[in-house]
């Protein structure tokens with residue numbers, strides 16, 4: 001999936017993605033797997049890049065992102081279509097030949113997914129040809145965002161076009177088992193930003209170095225977590241010059257290429273809410289960061305806006321809170337105050 005988002009009349013954000021209906025099943029009793037169990041089942045529009053398009057469209061309603069994707073001519077497709085009212089939907093292919101992508105996710109408690117079934121055959125319709133048909137829009141866009149669900153040849157077309165037109169490319173890894181996908185193309189520095197979580201960063205770093213890391217002590221303490229994340233990110237840096245590592249409730253680690261030494265900063269979160277909803281939090285973080293970046297704000301404020309946007313998702317039962325708005329971004333001074341104990345240079 002990828003996303004392109006409009007930011008001013010002359011530059012647009014482009015989001016390229018596969019829109020997905022997600023069915024979340026939160027099971028109350030998982031002791032006996034051989035029975036039908038009671039639970040809370042929620043049907044929700046999803047897909048990483050769709051979430052980002054949704055959030056950016058709300059944060060920047062005066063300049064909606066342009067979304068490229070495919071949906072089926074079915075009730076799930078209608079639901080997705082309606083969920084993107086505030087986004088430019090001209091790039092969405094409606095087809096009667098495939099059903100809308102669907103993902104069924106089983107959740108136990110607040111720990112995120114334990115099991116998922118992806119039905120995403122429709123992704124094969126997001127072809128390199130579809131990308132080339134959008135070359136005009138891509139060449140005018142300020143940031144192109146894509147996720148890992150689209151086919152590899154399509155990723156290649158995106159990256160080649162973006163290099164040709166010197167477009168900033170943001171890759172949201174989607175899931176640890178597909179994080180390496182665009183890196184198999186061997187197009188060094190085609191991706192400008194990557195926003196992995198710890199597990200995705202670790203897997204990508206192992207892939208790029210060809211090493212297998214010993215199991216690390218992720219939950220032992222924050223310092224160990226940060227040291228590991230820093231070391232992994234430094235291995236990824238020759239391939240991607242800006243790495244925004246989302247570390248859940250701890251905060252965000254930013255690693256940037258510089259002319260001399262790499263810049264490594266950890267922004268610690270002071271707000272540690274009980275999670276209402278873990279889905280969409282990373283997508284909101286990326287969306288806030290991207291909108292702030294497009295408004296010319298310095299890195300620190302991009303992180304702050306990203307973390308504030310993520311926080312809105314954490315405390316909301318919705319994946320992308322409907323309360324996100326442009327007003328929220330411009331009128332709330334706290335958006336620009338760091339919800340952080342401070343920056344730590346590593």
Ligand SMILES: *[C@@H]1O[C@H](CO)[C@@H](O)[C@H](O)[C@H]1NC(C)=O
Pocket residue numbers: 073094095096
């Ligand atoms: C979608 O389905 C409806 C009927 O269910 C039909 O009238 C319409 O032409 C279809 N559109 C496409 C693009 O297939």
